Amino acid sequence: xxxxxxxxxxxxxxxxxxxxxxxxxxxxxxxxxxxxxxxxxxxxxxxxxxxxxxxxxxxxxxxxxxxxxxxxxxxxxxxxxxxxxxxxxxxxxxxxxxxxxxxxxxxxxxxxxxxxxxxxxxxxxxxxxxxxxxxxxxxxxxxxxxxxxxxxxxxxxxxxxxxxxxxxxxxxxxxxxxxxxxxxxxxxxxxxxxxxxxxxxxxx
Amino acid sequence: xxxxxxxxxxxxxxxxxxxxxxxxxxxxxxxxxxxxxxxxxxxxxxxxxxxxxxxxxxxxxxxxxxxxxxxxxxxxxxxxxxxxxxxxxxxxxxxxxxxxxxxxxxxxxxxxxxxxxxxxxxxxxxxxxxxxxxxxxxxxxxx
Numbered sequence: 519x520x521x522x523x524x525x526x527x528x529x530x531x532x533x534x535x536x537x538x539x540x541x542x543x544x545x546x547x548x549x550x551x552x553x554x555x556x557x558x559x560x561x562x563x564x565x566x567x568x569x570x571x572x573x574x575x576x577x578x579x580x581x582x583x584x585x586x587x588x589x590x591x592x593x594x595x596x597x598x599x600x601x602x603x604x605x606x607x608x609x610x611x612x613x614x615x616x617x618x619x620x621x622x623x624x625x626x627x628x629x630x631x632x633x634x635x636x637x638x639x640x641x642x643x644x645x646x647x648x649x650x651x652x653x654x655x656x657x658x659x660x661x662x663x664x665x666x667x668x669x670x671x672x673x674x675x676x677x678x679x680x681x682x683x684x685x686x687x688x689x690x691x692x693x694x695x696x697x698x699x700x701x702x703x704x705x706x707x708x709x710x711x712x713x714x715x716x717x718x719x720x721x722x
Numbered sequence: 723x724x725x726x727x728x729x730x731x732x733x734x735x736x737x738x739x740x741x742x743x744x745x746x747x748x749x750x751x752x753x754x755x756x757x758x759x760x761x762x763x764x765x766x767x768x769x770x771x772x773x774x775x776x777x778x779x780x781x782x783x784x785x786x787x788x789x790x791x792x793x794x795x796x797x798x799x800x801x802x803x804x805x806x807x808x809x810x811x812x813x814x815x816x817x818x819x820x821x822x823x824x825x826x827x828x829x830x831x832x833x834x835x836x837x838x839x840x841x842x843x844x845x846x847x848x849x850x851x852x853x854x855x856x857x858x859x860x861x862x863x864x865x
Binding site: 528624625628629631632642647671 | 732733742754757761772785790791792793794795796797798799800801802803805806807809810811812813814815816819822824825826827828829831832833836837839840841845846847848849850851852853854855856857859860861863
């Protein structure tokens with residue numbers, strides 16, 4: 519069929535405020551040549567101030583626009599049924615003092631919690647015990663055990679997150695990156711369900 | 723007497739079972755072993771790693787309950803200390819990850835690109851806190 523149009527919506531796009539969103543911004547399209555150009559440049563939506571941060575554009579809206587221009591279009595959908603349009607306002611910069619404040623907060627918080635943890639599980643007594651098990655010496659402050667332990671603590675965290683400062687230990691994503699991805703996906707799903715126009719309830 | 727002994731043995735076994743299975747369940751939730759296998763690409767060695775954990779737990783309880791001690795030179799404590807530290811560090815990292823601290827923090831204050839620097843605050847904080855604990859807070863040696 520020469521009129522078949524294949525449409526694949528992007529999962530998420532980012533636009534500037536007041537931009538007109540065209541089909542080419544929203545989806546990949548395969549169609550025969552003369553139609554393809556026409557479809558790609560169809561305006562679908564005009565972003566306005568009242569949209570705030572997110573607009574969800576459903577494939578139905580796109581198909582509707584296409585069928586207004588092309589008679590008897592046979593649109594085949596592939597992939598997601600809607601795309602999220604994120605309206606990116608001027609990226610707000612985090613000020614340096616605030617960042618340093620947060621950094622210090624995390625630093626001191628981490629330091630305090632590890633002391634809490636050590637006290638809570640009687641780490642000092644356990645370490646004296648381990649030191650005695652290895653060397654047979656009763657030592658009140660087994661620093662030969664405790665200093666490597668402290669450094670190993672940091673090394674273990676870096677190992678788990680797979681980051682050595684800027685450098686990666688290997689190519690795999692770190693659990694934190696996966697976690698951020700999952701969190702973003704959850705947010706996206708929430709936005710899709712809550713911003714969709716037809717999601718309105720019909721209670722009288 | 724025999725009944726008493728049998729009951730105590732049974733009680734000990736039951737307590738051991740509860741603690742042991744709880745420990746393994748905790749390790750499984752934190753996912754440290756899969757993470758290490760993923761980093762070292764040794765998925766096939768999982769049975770050996772399981773045995774390492776089991777034997778480690780048994781050795782620890784034997785050593786601590788029977789007051790047993792070896793007489794290695796003092797510097798033998800260095801690799802053991804480092805290994806213990808790495809293990810606890812991985813557990814701490816796994817816990818912060820389970821709690822979803824960083825993704826939310828990064829999103830809220832909009833520092834997605836500087837997240838590694840924030841993470842280093844955590845890591846360095848742990849090291850500093852631990853050293854402070856052993857060198858000063860815990861009485862500390864008299865330098």
